[in-house]
Amino acid sequence: MSRTPFIVRFLGATPKQGWIAIAIAAAITLVLLPALHLLVPASSPFHVSAYVITLVGKIMCYAIVAVAMDLIWGYTGILSLGHGVFFALGGYAFGMYLMRQIGRDGSYQSDLPDFMVFLDWKALPWYWTGSDSFLWSLLLVLVVPALVALVFGFFAFRSRIKGVYFSIITQALTFAAMLFFFRNETGFGGNNGFTDFKRILGHSITAPEMRVTLFALTAAMLLGTLVLGRYLVTSKFGRVLAAIRDAESRVMFIGYNPLHYKLFIWTLSALLCGIAGALYVPQVGIINPGEMSPANSIEIAIWVAVGGRATLVGPVLGAFIVNLAKSFFTVAFPEYWLFFLGALFVVVTLWLPDGVVGLWRKLRNKGVAA
Amino acid sequence: MRHFFFALLMLCLSLAAHAALDPAAVRQLAAEESDDKIAAIQKLALTAEPDALALLQQLADGTLKDENGEDITINNRVRRELDGALAVLKLIDPDTKVRYKAVKEIATNVDAGMAPMLARARDRETEPKIRALLIEVHALATLKDADPQIRLAAAKALATSADPNTKALLKAQSEPANETEVDVRRAAFQSYLAVKDRLTLAETLGRIFSGLSLGSILLLAALGLAITYGVMGVINMAHGELLMIGAYATYGMQGLFRAHFPAHEDWYLLAAVPVAFFAAAAVGILLERTVIRWLYGRALETLLATWGLSLMLIQAARVIFGAQNVEVANPEWMSGGLEILPSIVLPLNRIVIVGFALFVLVLVWVLMNRTRLGMFVRAVTQNRGMAGCVGVPTGRIDTVAFALGAGIAGLGGVALSQIANVGPDMGQGYIVDSFMVVVLGGVGQLAGAVWAALGLGIVTKFIESWAGAVIAKIVVLVFIIMFIQKRPQGLFALKGRFVES
Amino acid sequence: MTAHTIDREQAWEDSTSIGHPLVQGEVDLSHNVILYLDNVTVSFDGFRALNALSLNIDAGELRCIIGPNGAGKTTMMDVITGKTRADRGKLFFGQTIDLRRMTEAEIAHAGIGRKFQKPTVFENLSVFENLELSMKMDKRARVSLFAWLDDDARDKVADTLRLIRLDGEAGRPAGLLSHGQKQWLEIGMLLMQDPKLLLLDEPVAGMTDDETARTGELFKSLAGKHSLVVVEHDMAFIEQLGGVVTVLHEGSVLAEGDLATVQNDQRVIEVYLGR
Known part of the structure; x- marks a missing residue:
């Protein structure tokens, strides 16, 4: 048994029906x-x-974020109200590359991004160094959100900030980050952020082939995240996370250091959000500090809650349900969208604690019993 | 008509003649050349006679005619000169308020030519406060005089100033490049130091006051939360919207008074205080009874559900009042300011808010510590089961306590309506700040919330003075995040084995 | 910050007084003492929960601690397991391990297991998983990521399941167990840790007489190989266990000896038994 190769165990964590569902989803997307x-x-x-x-x-980008949120909230019991920061940081990191790819095709025909010309800057700030390199940008996408999460998480978890305290502090984090990015002097386009992208690796960003490529990459990333998540939550590591959620002090007294466990899953969650952000920006064509608003981050939680916490697939469903509803409402009844979203928060927390997945399981069990 | 005005002019002139106005100068006002007009204006202004003021005022108003009954026209250059002369002549107005305003006006735009006239006004002045100002303004006008003795006297006289411009002038006068006489330089430098010290003190005081004022606003925004979160442990993300309800209630009362009691419009604000309290409390009861009640002990769920409620309240405000900000005016008795030094004016509305914060604080303290309700609330939060056993109606106490917290938030909204925009989104801006105050102060600690709010207010204002508002806000948030790492229980922490970290 | 410097100073003083340098590592039982508390004081806002408490537990001993509410029994366990920091005093596990400088997890790793007054098990995990997580093994996060449960480990869990009579409940979520079963599960988790010293806070509260008797048998069988410190109010249970009894009162030791001796001690009767 102990000789089972890791890759077999990793893939084996997802049950057979899971693989069938993944195959179908892959075929479609x-x-x-x-x-x-x-x-x-x-x-x-x-x-x-x-x-x-x-x-x-x-x-699907949102769904990746929702799964990342499920790992930290659903499985570890830590509600982050600041995941928008990691999403946006990933988006900005890749957005810098996209801005550089515009080249001289901007309104000012300058080598500098338009907003820098507008601010009368003469050269790129030091932190834009290397932003014209695709690989360097990918590295930033992976490293920056994870590093911010690692440093923040280290200090927060080390001082044993938990529960609502942690949630509120993460909200302050995203609020502070939003204010910071709103400043023109920060060097990320202030209010307007980055937009008017033209190319990736020299290919037009609006070409159907590029659109489909980004789409397929996102789908693959989402499915990969689900497989990784399934392995994590069924491993011993995942059981320790669940134990931390249930009784953290007990975990310490049987000899585990919760700091390392929380820090790992927290950083991984941020990393996934960063990747999702980087995939999101070229598809929607804009990134601005609004992505870091507290409201955006808290909305992630509702995707997870609607789908069902600690179910992995639930958050994907939740992201689709809420965002499709949003697309529908904002076109059909714009003035009712906030009523609907607000009511969703209330209804799910009061009557659907396990989300639609929980509801489905309950109905199925009833069906079996009857 | 023409003749009538001509006669009026002649009458004026004759009166002026009696009052020793130089008739030549009066006639010269109608001269063709602007330079001649200006010379005449200056000459008349120097007389510092009330009649000269009347005459020049007519000229400024365009009602003065020449001997042929033609309008005397003036161009912009003359008008500028005329405005200066009018200001100078107002220095002899019998009304002290007018004189005070005039001297303040002249101080911003003083000219060497005004010196003799300022000296005359200074010598006539009996009001000590205006006289002191006149001495200063006269000194400013003579600081560049040809006579070193006069310059010396001026430099010495300016030591009592509290004006940043004077500080710069004195600094320049103390440099060899601008002043040949060493005595004058020394006097100018000493005066410069005195002014500088006075200004630094004034700036610090001003900053402490604006910090106090910001702290009071934070406290008003956070006090309600200190009850709902601090004492009851309910994470109410719709707290900001309760502030909003208070602000809209104030707006509503303003409308009501305008429509029905226009004579007493200024007192709408007092009427708004109870109305805002009960409006917010009523919404609080509704929230508690329908949603929050079912989520006690489940903090994260409460957080999400109340966030949902906040979204619905925002949208409701948009539907009812429109998405745009509405205008809430300061009552007359709250506008204006209290001048404690020439360079700092404390706006009255801020002073009123500091006082109001104190009032609400005392109210909350008395309610929580001196009433049966407060005792019940504390009993329920400390040991729900036991409180229930000794006959405290725990369910009703929860509702009342939550309504109280909501009502206090409504009072905060009244204050906010006086200094900030009133709109559907206004609450969102305060929710992070409010939580920061409560968390920093220590959950469940009223005193902690007070110190945290005032401390945050003052620190923010001091950082703002050198780093700007946005950076100040970020620095403060980062500071709180770091502080909580060190002391997760806040400034005023409960200790002991009953505290589950 | 200052706490650290004081700690180091104190450590140096401790080592000079003991006569050989202190290094963290294996439990040194050379003097046959597994737990050594000297002059330990803990205050909460001026209230002294522990007041210069001194206590020695011998290796392999079964010690019972009694005392009225607020005597400092739970605080004592908190201090030993690192949940609460002592303001003053020495706190050693064996001869060489200074507990004051270790985290909860490190203390658990060194070989001190604890059962809480209120049974705390992982309610959403199965009984089997509760035991599995408690098992003595490398508990670092990066190891857990790739850990795999081998047959030996399964056998070990199965043995413990039988011992605590929960072999029929292995797959059930622990939250669904009865109160007594949770107590047993927590004892089982403690055994899986294979600690050298077990701290048990009111282990038989909520158990039936039969369950209590079996728990007593189990504890007696553990003594010798392990050292046990049992906090209890149940005098019959203490009598069954039969070890040395320590009476705590107002944060320090009031009396010590076998049950009969302390029960006849006039001061003990006054503060505790007489009531």
Whole structure:
């Protein structure tokens, strides 16, 4: 038994039905939808429009964030109200590269991004060094959110800040970060952030092929995140996380150091958010400090709660349900969207503590019993 | 008509002649050349006679005619000169308020040519406060005089000033490049130091006051939370919206008074205090009864549910009052300021808010520590089961305590309506700040909240003075985050084995 | 910050008074003492929960601690396990391990296990998983990520399950157990840790007489190989255990000896038994 290769154990953590579902999802997102978008003419009723591809791609980015949130909140019991920071940091890190790829095609035909010309800056600030390199940007996407999370988490968890305290402090973190990025002097475009992207690796960002590529990458990332998450939560590591959620002091008294466990899952969660942010920015074409607003971060929690905490697949469903509803409402009844979202928060916490996945399980069990 | 005005002019002139106005100068006002007009204006102004003021005022108003009954026209250059002369002549107005205003006005734009006239006004002045100002302004006008003795006297006289411009002038006068006489330089330098010290003190006092004022606002925003979160442990993310309700209640009362009691409009604010309290408390009861009640002991769920409630309240405000900010005016008795030094004016509305914060604080303290309700609330929060056993109606106490916290938030909203924008989103800006105050002060500690709010206010204002508002806010947030690492229980911590960290 | 410097000073003084330098490491039982408290004081806002408490537990001993409420029994356990820091005094595990400088997890690793007054088990994990997590093994996060439960470990869990009579409940979430079963599960978790010293805070509260008797048998069988410190109010249970009894009062030791001796001690009767 102990000789089972790691890769077998890693993949074996996801049960057979899980793999079937993943295969179906992969077939749809990696083959079917791209094909329907690229190959079927726009006049055909089977054509999938750019709008749908972008919308689903965007929601899949949110779904990655939701799964990352589920790892830290659902499985470890730590509610972060600041995950928007990590998402936005990943987005900004990749956004810097996208800004540099604009080259001289901006409104001022300058080598500098437009907003710097507008501020009358003569050279790039030092932290933009290397931002024209794709690989360097990918490195930043992986390192910056994770590093911020690691440092913040280390201090917070070391002083045993827990529960609501931790939530409120993370909210202050994202609030402070938002104010910081709103400043023009910070060097990330202030209010307006980054937009008007043109190219990735020299290829047009608006080309259908690029759209489909980003879409497929996001889908693959989401499915990969689910497999990784499944392994983590079924490993001994995951059981220790659940134990921390139930009774942290007991975990310490049987010889585990919760700091390391929390710090690892917290940093990993931030890293996943950063990647999601980097995939999100080229698809929606904009990143600004609004992504760091406390309201955005707290909305992530509702995706997880709607789908069902500690279920991994639930948060994906939740992200889709809430964001599709948002797309629908903001077009059809814009003035009712906040009522709906607000009511959703209340209804889910009062009557649906386990989300739609929990509801489905309950109904299924009833069905079996009957 | 023409003749009438002409006659009026002649009358004026004759009166002026009696009052020893130089008729030549009066006639010269109608001269063709602007330079001549200006010379005449200056000459008349120097007389410092009330009649000269009347005459020049007519000229400024465009009602003065020449001997042929033609309007005397003036160009901008003349008008500028005329305005200066009018200001100077107001120095002899019988009304002390007018004189005071005039001397303040002249102080911002003093000219060497005004010196003789300022000296005359200074010698006539009997009001000590205005006289002191006149001495100063006269000194400013003579600081560049040709006579070293006069310059010396001026430099010495300016030691009592509290004006940043005077400070700069004195500094310049103490440099060899601008002043040949060593005595004058020494006097100017000594006066400069005196002014500098006075200004530093004034700035510090001003900053402490604006810090106190910000602290009072933070305290008003956070006091309600200190009850709902601090004492009851309910994480109410809709707290900011309760502030908003208080502010809109104030807006409503303003409208009501405008429509029905326009004569007493200024007193709408007093009426708004109880209305805001009960409006917010009523919404608080609604929230507690429908949602929060079912989530006691589940802090994270409460947080999410109340966030949802806050979104609905924001949208409701948008639907009812519109998405735009509404205008709430300061009552007359709250506008203006209290001048404690020439360079610092304390706005009255801020002073009123500091006082109001104190009032609310005392109210909360008395309610929590001196009433049966307060005792019940504390009993329930310390040991719910035991309190229930000795007959405290725990459920009703929860509702009342929450309503109280909400009502206090409504009072905070009244204060906010006087200094900040009133709009559907206004509450969102205060929720992080309010929580920071409560967390920094130590949960459940009223005294902690007070110190935390005032401390945060003053620290923010001092950082703002050299780093700007946004950086100050970020620095303060980072400071709180770091502080909580060190002392997770806040400034005023409970200790012992009953505290579960 | 200052606490650290004082600690170091104190450590140096301690080492000179004992006669050989102190290094952290294996439990040194050369003087047959497993736990050594000297002059330990803990105050909360002026209230002295422990007042110059001195206590020696011998290796392999089964010690019972009694005392009225607020005597400092739970605080004593908190101090030993690192949950609360002592303001003053010495606190050694064996001859060489200074407990005052260690975290909760380090203390647990060194070989001190604790059962809380209120049974705390991981309610959402199964009984099996509760025991599995408690098992003595490398408990670092990076190891847990790749840990794999081998057959030996499964056997060990199965043995303990039988011992605590929960072998039929292995798959149930621990939160669904009865109060007595939770007590047993927590004792089982303690045994899985294989500690040298067990601290048990009211282990038989909420158990039936039968369960209490079996717990007593279990504890007696553990003594010798392990050292046990049992805090209890149940005099019959203490009588069954039969070890040395220490009476705590107002944060320090009031009396010590076998049960009969302390029960006849006039001061003890006054503060505790007489009531």
